Structure formats: structure tokens, C-alpha cells
Amino acid sequence: MEAQVKASTRTPNVTVLTDSFSIPQLNRERRVWLYLPNDYATSQRRYPVLYLQDGQNMFDEATSFVGEWGVDETLSQLQQSGQDQGCIVVAVDNDGQRRLDEYSPWRNEKLGGGEGDAYVDFLVKTLKPYIDANYRTLPGREHTGIAGSSMGALISLYGGLKYQDVFSKVGLFSPAFWFAQQPLFAFVKAAKIRQSTRFYFVAGAQEGPTMVPLMAAMRDSLCQVGAAQKDISYQVRPDGKHSEWFWRREFSAAYQWLYAPKRQWWQPHRLFRTQK
Incomplete structure (x- = not known):
């Protein structure tokens, strides 16, 4: 019996930049997706950019593992309703078998890893210059973010801290800090926060015994090395699971907080709040 082919759900705003970027x-190639704002073709404006991991799960049910995030629908609706001015999104597929290798700079003895530094260098030194040269971006760090879920969150945090001159917004969905706990925390301690950076943490209370404690510890570690309290949003959802449906639901809130104008940025009553 043949497997049923899932119908594509991506909107016209989304194209595959190439299947072989x-x-x-790392001496390999990858599919890269591109989302352009609703008014990109009819305006001369420049736009902020968000770089996402696990690209096959961001826009299209047909390519997703167990569901897509609906990033294109969410951003298009926010722009159409006047809640957002538009954002370019660049999403890079994971490699499947080598996903764990690429999404951690450090090796886990049982699971692999160790190629994350080269992967982040690709994002910053190869992919971003191409996007900035070929699309109307706002290339400065104040308009550039990086985000991902699970292992994609781990590598996004690493990239955001290694390249603080490039990224000012880091979205961390159910981060898999357990994968390289000791070297990651040591890296954060050594990296320090040299420039103002926003960090958005979100996870579910039902994601396993280490998820929330490690996320809280990372929030505290960032504060200890110079992150301002107003630059961190920390959310624990009682019903949250380690799943695409959860990250899809939470993407809009994360995006709006990370990309909000500075005058809307600080919401003191939400800082460090854990929902019960």
C-alpha cells in the first residue's frame, strides 16, 4: 500500500529558494525556504529578517515531520491586521540523519553532535550575505533574529551568543539544553552579553523532568552574564508538549515580543512568570 501524499499548505508568500544551497x-547542500511579506512586491520597503531551523516544518504540511508551524499564515495575518509591518523569514531544512550533528557545537557521547559551529558559520557567513544582497532586508543586528525548537533552539542560542554583532533576537522553543548541558552553560558563562539581546523562552510543563529546570537555569545564567531582565520573556505553558502543534500555537506570541518596537518591549508583569 502506497503512503498517502500530504497536500501542500504553504501560502503564495513562500517559495523554495533552492533545493541545493x-x-x-560542511561540504553539503540543503533546501532553503523564503517567506516574503504581503506587500514585498508592491513596496520599496526593507524588512527585518528571522532565520529559522528545521525549515521543512515551518510552512508546509506536505514536507513536515508531524505538522507545520504555520509561520506564513501567522505573519501574513499579523501584517494584514496592522499588528506588524512585515518580516522576511529564511528557513533552512534539517538534514535528517545529521540533524543532531549540525545542531550542537559539542558532541554528546551517545548521540553525536559537534558540527554546530560550522553550521552557525554557514548561517552568518554564507546564507545571510546572500539574503542581504538579493532581497530588501534591514541587515543590522537590531532587525535580525534566530529561532528554533528543541535542538534547533540549542543551536539558535549558540548562534545568537557567538554572533552578538549579527543577532539581537533569539527565540527558544522547548530548548534541548540537556544534549550538551555542561559545555553549553560554560559557553554562556564565557560569552557574556556584550550587546542588548532579547531572549524568548517557552516550553510545556509536561515535556519531561529536565526541560523547565534547565530552561530556568539558562534564563538565570543569561542574567548573571549581563542580560537585562526586561530583555527576557520566560513562559511555561501547563498543557505544552514537545510537539509541532505546541510550537505553532506559541509562535505568534514569541514573534510579536521579539520584534516589537522597543517602546512596547518591556512588559514588567510578564517577566519571569511561570504559568500555573
Whole structure:
């Protein structure tokens, strides 16, 4: 019996930039997706950019693992309703078998890893220059973010801290900090916060015994190395699971907080709040 082919759910705002974007740092190729704002073709405006991991899960049910995030529908609706001015999204597929290798700079003895540094270098030194050269971006760090879920969150945090001159917004959905706990926390301690950066944490209370404690510890570690309390949003959802449906639901709130104008940024009553 043949497997049923899922219908595509991506909107016209989304295209596949290429199925074979070169990653010279790793000597391999990858599919890269591009979302353009509703008015991109009819305006001369420049737009902020968000770089996402696990690209096959961001826009299209047909390519997703167990469901897509609906990033295109969410951003298009926010712009159409006047709640957002528009954002370019660049999403890079994971490699499947080598996902764990690429999404951690450090090796886990049982599971792999160790290629994350080269992967982040690709995002910053190869992919971003191409996007900035070919699309109307706002290339400065104040308009550039990086985000992901699980292992994609781990590598997003690493990239955001390694390249603080490039990224000012980091979205962390159910981060898999357990994968490289000791070297990651040591890296954060050494990296320090050199420039104002927003961090959005979100996870579910039902994601396992280490998820929330490690996320809280990372929030505290960032504060200890210079992150301002107003620059961190920390959310624990009682019903949250380690799943695409959960991250899809939470994406809009995360995006709006990370990309809000500075005058709307600080909501003191939400800082460090854990929902019960």
C-alpha cells in the first residue's frame, strides 16, 4: 500500500529558494525556504529578517515531520491586521540523519553532535550575505533574529551568543539544553552579553523532568552574564508538549515580543512568570 501524499499548505508568500544551497563549511547542500511579506512586491520597503531551523516544518504540511508551524499564515495575518509591518523569514531544512550533528557545537557521547559551529558559520557567513544582497532586508543586528525548537533552539542560542554583532533576537522553543548541558552553560558563562539581546523562552510543563529546570537555569545564567531582565520573556505553558502543534500555537506570541518596537518591549508583569 502506497503512503498517502500530504497536500501542500504553504501560502503564495513562500517559495523554495533552492533545493541545493551550498553549505561550504560542511561540504553539503540543503533546501532553503523564503517567506516574503504581503506587500514585498508592491513596496520599496526593507524588512527585518528571522532565520529559522528545521525549515521543512515551518510552512508546509506536505514536507513536515508531524505538522507545520504555520509561520506564513501567522505573519501574513499579523501584517494584514496592522499588528506588524512585515518580516522576511529564511528557513533552512534539517538534514535528517545529521540533524543532531549540525545542531550542537559539542558532541554528546551517545548521540553525536559537534558540527554546530560550522553550521552557525554557514548561517552568518554564507546564507545571510546572500539574503542581504538579493532581497530588501534591514541587515543590522537590531532587525535580525534566530529561532528554533528543541535542538534547533540549542543551536539558535549558540548562534545568537557567538554572533552578538549579527543577532539581537533569539527565540527558544522547548530548548534541548540537556544534549550538551555542561559545555553549553560554560559557553554562556564565557560569552557574556556584550550587546542588548532579547531572549524568548517557552516550553510545556509536561515535556519531561529536565526541560523547565534547565530552561530556568539558562534564563538565570543569561542574567548573571549581563542580560537585562526586561530583555527576557520566560513562559511555561501547563498543557505544552514537545510537539509541532505546541510550537505553532506559541509562535505568534514569541514573534510579536521579539520584534516589537522597543517602546512596547518591556512588559514588567510578564517577566519571569511561570504559568500555573
